[in-house]
Every structure is written in C-alpha cells, then in structure tokens.
Amino acid sequence: DATIAARILALRAELDLHSHRYYVLDEPSIPDAEYDRLFNELKALEAAHPELVTADSPTQRVGGAALSAFGEVRHEVPMLSLGNAFEEDDLLDFDRRVREGLDLPAGDLFGGGAEIEYCCEPKLDGLAVSLLYENGLLVRGATRGDGSTGEDISTNVRTIRNVPLKLHGEGWPSVLEVRGEVFMSKAGFDALNARQVESGGKTFANPRNAAAGSLRQLDPKITASRPLEFCCYGIGRVEGELPTTQVGILQQLRVWGLPISRELKLAKGADACLAYYRDIGERRASLAYEIDGVVFKVNDLAYQRELGFRAREPRWAIAHKFPASEELTE
Ligand SMILES: NC(=O)n1nc(-c2ccco2)nc1N
Numbered sequence: 001d002a003t004i005a006a007r008i009l010a011l012r013a014e015l016d017l018h019s020h021r022y023y024v025l026d027e028p029s030i031p032d033a034e035y036d037r038l039f040n041e042l043k044a045l046e047a048a049h050p051e052l053v054t055a056d057s058p059t060q061r062v063g064g065a066a067l068s069a070f071g072e073v074r075h076e077v078p079m080l081s082l083g084n085a086f087e088e089d090d091l092l093d094f095d096r097r098v099r100e101g102l103d104l105p106a107g108d109l110f111g112g113g114a115e116i117e118y119c120c121e122p123k124l125d126g127l128a129v130s131l132l133y134e135n136g137l138l139v140r141g142a143t144r145g146d147g148s149t150g151e152d153i154s155t156n157v158r159t160i161r162n163v164p165l166k167l168h169g170e171g172w173p174s175v176l177e178v179r180g181e182v183f184m185s186k187a188g189f190d191a192l193n194a195r196q197v198e199s200g201g202k203t204f205a206n207p208r209n210a211a212a213g214s215l216r217q218l219d220p221k222i223t224a225s226r227p228l229e230f231c232c233y234g235i236g237r238v239e240g241e242l243p244t245t246q247v248g249i250l251q252q253l254r255v256w257g258l259p260i261s262r263e264l265k266l267a268k269g270a271d272a273c274l275a276y277y278r279d280i281g282e283r284r285a286s287l288a289y290e291i292d293g294v295v296f297k298v299n300d301l302a303y304q305r306e307l308g309f310r311a312r313e314p315r316w317a318i319a320h321k322f323p324a325s326e327e328l329t330e
Pocket residue numbers: 080081082121122123124125126181233234295317
C-alpha cells in the first residue's frame with residue numbers, strides 16, 4: 001500500500017545518500033551497522049512486495065545466474081590507450097608538440113608564450129571500463145577490449161559498490177558514457193589473496209590481474225565478493241551539455257555521484273607537470289592503490305578536439321611512466 005511504497009522510496013533515498021557520502025565524498029555519515037540495518041529493512045520490504053522493486057534499488061547490485069559468455073559491445077567513441085613519456089625530455093617534447101599542433105607560439109628561451117593548462121592524475125594500474133548512463137540510470141558496462149569492441153560486463157559492474165546505479169542530483173545529459181579504471185586497492189588485494197590461500201583458491205600476482213580476473217567472471221556473485229573500485233577519468237559518447245574543460249567535467253561527474261581521483265590537479269605548463277610527476281613519484285609507495293605513472297591531458301576540450309588523435313593515441317594526452325619497479329627486473 002502507499003505507506004509501504006513511501007517507506008521503500010525513503011529507504012532507497014537514504015541509502016543512496018549514505019553511499020554517495022561514503023564512496024564519493026569520503027565523508028561517511030552513518031556507521032556500517034546502521035547502513036546494514038536500513039539495507040536489510042529495504043530488502044525485507046521488497047521481498048514482501050516484489051512489484052515495487054526497481055533496477056536502481058541498492059538491493060539490485062548482485063545479479064542472478066552466471067552467464068555462459070560475455071556479449072560484445074561496440075565502442076562508438078574508440079577507447080584508445082595512451083602514448084608514453086619516460087624521460088623529462090619526452091614530456092617537454094609532448095608539450096612542444098601540443099603547442100605546435102595548436103599553432104601557439106613555441107615560447108622564447110625564457111619560456112614565454114601562453115602556457116598550456118594540463119589536467120593531472122595518477123595513472124591507476126587496473127583495467128579501463130566504459131559505463132553507459134541513460135536518463136541517469138546505469139544501463140551498460142563494457143571492458144575496453146581492443147578499443148573498438150569490448151565485452152559486455154553490465155551485471156558485473158553493477159556489483160562495484162562505488163559505481164552509482166543512478167546518477168545524483170539533476171541536469172545530467174540524457175546519454176552519458178563515462179570511462180574510468182576498475183582497480184583493487186593494495187589492502188583489498190592482500191586480503192583477497194589471504195582469503196584465496198585459506199579457501200584453496202588461486203592467488204593473484206598483482207592488483208591489476210586480480211581486478212581483471214574478478215571483473216571478467218561469468219558469475220556476478222564472484223565479482224560481488226571481490227574488493228573492486230571504480231575511478232572515473234573521462235567521457236565517451238555524450239548527448240547533452242558538459243563543461244568545456246577536462247577538470248571541469250571530472251568535477252561535474254563527482255557531483256553526479258561518480259568517483260574521481262582525489263589527486264586530480266590542474267597544472268599550467270610543462271614545468272608544473274614535472275613537479276606533479278615528482279610529487280606523486282615521491283608518494284607512490286604510500287598511495288592506497290598501485291599506479292604505473294601519471295597522466296597529463298590538455299585541459300581545454302576545444303584544444304583536445306583541435307589536436308585530435310594520431311593513429312591510435314590521443315595527441316592531447318600522455319602517460320608519464322615511472323621506471324619499472326626493481327622486482328620486475330629480477
Ligand atoms: N589508467 C588511468 O588512470 N587513466 N587512463 C586514462 C586514459 C586512457 C585514455 C585516455 O585517458 N586516464 C587515466 N587517468
């Protein structure tokens with residue numbers, strides 16, 4: 001009846017708010033035990049009134065039966081990998097190529113000429129994923145695959161606790177494809193391997209393999225049991241309005257409930273990018289997740305479009321890698 005339906009809607013709204021504060025704002029608002037109590041109350045009410053269940057209810061994260069195979073997804077906007085910089089000079093070359101590509105003055109010996117603004121982030125070492133939202137609802141998830149065709153992992157991405165099943169607030173585009181990295185934290189990885197040893201399951205070599213193996217499970221219940229996280233870093237297909245800078249878009253995605261990197265920064269010019277690279281490099285061991293470099297992207301989207309994509313890599317972005325860690329060379 002109406003009061004039950006109202007209670008169900010109130011519980012969903014409250015649970016979504018707590019998830020948003022916990023996963024996106026990093027400001028938990030209630031103890032986990034209280035969250036679980038509300039969640040169980042909603043689960044019980046929905047079990048008694050199945051006709052009131054909707055796909056965006058927090059109880060609908062873990063799908064049903066295991067798939068026999070993954071469907072295929074065609075990426076309308078190709079998901080490309082990044083070109084690499086290894087040395088400082090490679091980064092300076094990148095900045096020079098960007099300025100040349102935009103017909104901007106190369107800047108005199110003393111670094112004159114308007115500096116290019118870059119959006120800076122750590123390069124998470126997980127696997128790239130596309131999430132498609134239509135009218136604010138999560139309707140599909142896909143792996144990068146070969147950049148043009150990926151695997152449909154929609155039931156599995158729904159089990160990732162910090163992926164919103166429904167966008168927050170309002171004003172989001174009717175079609176919004178977001179791209180980001182699915183990864184496992186160092187602590188989550190260690191705990192998973194410990195559990196695998198206990199249960200006689202196989203252990204994983206590193207968090208990236210663990211994330212890939214967990215996400216590409218045909219049984220969503222296994223994926224749901226793995227400590228996966230998602231971090232947004234860009235967009236694909238969009239029908240509607242978005243801010244006109246990379247940083248502005250990411251900050252807007254966060255408002256709509258999508259998690260972004262807490263290390264996001266705007267840098268003016270190549271020297272500021274080098275300072276960011278050095279700062280993240282110094283803090284790398286203490287980060288909660290594995291990274292293999294940092295990523296610099298031209299912040300102005302009009303500039304990004306003007307620079308376009310060379311063959312298979314964006315001209316407007318570069319991954320600046322750290323030296324491979326010593327254990328890899330043993
Ligand atoms: N792995 C990672 O953290 N990435 N990957 C990109 C990317 C890949 C292609 C365009 O952008 N950006 C970030 N922060």
